[in-house]
Amino acid sequence: MSVKFEKNVLGRLVPNLVNGKIQIPFQGVGKHLPKGNKYGAPIVSCADFPADGNKIVPNLQEALLKAGLRNGAVISTHHHFRNGDLLAVQIFDIAHSLGFKDLVWFPSASFECHQPLINYLEDGTIHHIEGSMNGSLGRFASEGKMKGMGVLRSHGGRHQAIQDGEIVIDIAVIAAPTADAFGNATGDRGSAACGLLGFALADSQYATKVIVATDNIVPFPCVPWQIQGNNVDFVVVLDQIGIPEKIVSGTTEITKSPDRLLLAEMTAQFCDEAGIIHDGFSFQAGAGGTALSIGVYFAEMLRKRGMNARFARGGSNKYLVKMLEEGLLDYILDGQTFDLEGVRSMRENKGHVNTSPFTSYNYHGKGNFASMLDVVVLGATEVDLNFNANVVTHSDGILLHGVGGWQNCLFAKCTILPIPLFRDRIPVIRDEVTTICGPGELIDVIVTERGIAINPMRTDLLDKLKYSNLPIKTMQQLKEEVDAICGVPEKPMFTNNPIAVVKWVDGTVIDTVWEVDNTEK
């Protein structure tokens, strides 16, 4: 079957086949409603497992072989250690040394530490990556060098794809900072403590085989556990599974940049004038300096008015922990722990709760937390005149980031993107984004240092801000302003070769990422 392309409802050209699998083009928000039953993992019997509960195997290679490593296998890992992950590369080192080919890596996210995997993408050990491709991996893919096509999914979309059987994980390898020999595992303790292991939850429940790898084995029972040993096939003890200091990513400090602080301040003021900040409100702010600073401004407002927020979602960090401990916030519903203060708080504070993509983001759940949020503050690499936004490619067309929880968060009651109008001459407001990751109908407000644009669909917000002192402008005005400063940019050149697709939260294809054309014209 040859690949055909058709336009989805947003007018984007998408392939009907990706790595041999049939695809459904994006139909619109909430339009694709698959029927039938969820995918089920194979039936197992406890008679097949050691009665003494000791599932330890001597090393990772043996565990992988016992788990049925074969050519073409789908192997999943998780990004709880972010740039300090030591496991994924080891797995593929072993697969390579044993001569396995055409493997599929299904990470919950990738980081620069995974750059060595480029060798295995080149030599055919790995066929393609279904997950974020950041930095070097993204550049490699953008140049059309990956054998198969990349599949970019949100955190919620990853859970959806596992639950509806779009992807079947042959072997899930879960890096656990602390575990027992039965496979009960947790991330809140141990020398590589990283907080929670929520991204591995679906893998532990749905993968054919599950391996827990730890560098801190404790006597049974490891309590409280985040990954349940009853779902685990093998346990491997390694010298070191992650580098603790790299678990804290660089984007988890509030910004010192006066321009970004101004963006944060304008965003907080906007929320205030829009009536979003009230006693018992809820919010989520992504990683990244600007988003974190907004939380600090929220805290200031709450403190002054003697109010508190009911819950905050998302990556926990020292600023949220401070709000929690100061009584400005009742609950942190933690999806991923961004710094060591977050890890500590998770151990110590009752109001700091573990969540997973299932509770917060999943399309096949009976509701999720993201849509209950009063406001979410996110970033973007580009936004266009129709409020469509891009988070995966840059204006020069190169794939550099993953989707993360970004798409899932768009369902909040108010979605705000504070972004500069341009970054070092790179315009952020465009006629048309390079890649659509989120449809404009879900994006309510764009805050730039030179003006704030409210989605015309949000007449309620436009009304509330009618007499504001904030610089409310239209997207068209912002676009004209950036073009006047930077010049009208040329469009990046692409070949006809798709290198990845971006999935919407429901599994349909919202856009295609194309190979960049570097030939000088």
Next chain:
Amino acid sequence: MSKIVTTGNIGKTVRSDCAVTLELTDSGGIDLQIESKVKVLYGKQIEELAREILAFYKIKNAILLIEDSGALPFVLAARLEAVIRKLINTDTEFLLPLLSQNQYHTAKDISRVTRLYLPGNSPSLMINAGIHHPNGIILDLEDAVAPDKKYEASFLVRNALRNLDFYGAERMVRINQIPRGLDDLDFIVPHNVNLILIPKCESAAQIHQVNERIEVLKTKHNINTSIWLMPIIESAMGVIKSFEIATAAYNIVALAIGLEDYTADIGAKRTAEGTESLFAQSQVVNACRAAGIQPIDSVFSDVSNMEALKNNVLQSKALGFEGMGCIHPRQIKVVHENFAPDSDEIEKAKQIIFAFREAIKKGLGVVSLGTKMIDAPIVKRAQQTIEKAIKSGKLNPNWEDEEHVC
């Protein structure tokens, strides 16, 4: 002819700038190489601009390397012109069209509570300066520019004055010390500057020298709007001569004081309490008030300590100053808010004005508020407080109507 010259900046931390390296050759045409992180988006435009400028200076044979980290066109043009004029002896200027929204002039008595200092050779700090809304933006050619970068900085400052939107802020330039600073005037007077700061000013004669050069340039370029001066007093001699300086010319709108240099000059250590500079500060305030111009205080150098800045501003306001230089955008808000009258002062001023109006209506010669007599200077100060409150946004211009509604 084989001299190779570079202007601009390149390096890991450099943003929104470029380095331009030029060698004039005898043959071979233009060998142009562009390395840019925005090449996909703006490569063609960068090339067009470079070729246009080379052609403008009639350069037919050269090797030109542009290493770009996202420089805006006005920056690229400044770097290219500077590199060419380092090799070719010419006074011809390559000017981009003046931004229409930049064609505003300022009045003598506008508010100058905050002025943001920007190093004259750092484009990345200039580009967003206006969005922080200081009253004035100072492009600094003096201390913030390394000696070997001063020449190229004057092109960048000139282009910024013409082509960078400061969103209504007064466009100011701090020139170099006189006499060197006189040559800086050629780059700024014809190009849209509103106010010139004269550093280390010690005499009326220096003001006259500056004004003579300004007049020549204004005549030559047919400029008939005022260019204001703000001398900076930074030495014992300057302090002693402050009244002479303040009254040296009609276009002096303010004196600023620079305490780092002043304290060094008198051989004292600069302290947090500032006892050592109390005389100088009071002298400058008095000279300004006597001359009818604005007294402006020294900058506060600890950019991370907003609480200390606030105390500094309150102290400065108590001494009679009307404004302060800012060296970081985050200082602007704090300086504005604390120079502005506080709510008690505003309330009191309102009451005084109402009592005064009432007394006039009733034909009373003596005004009183409660048990206190109110005389003319008190009413005047109340009016000033109201004006400042309105200017700083703390009071609605229609406050009287609102009061009556209540």
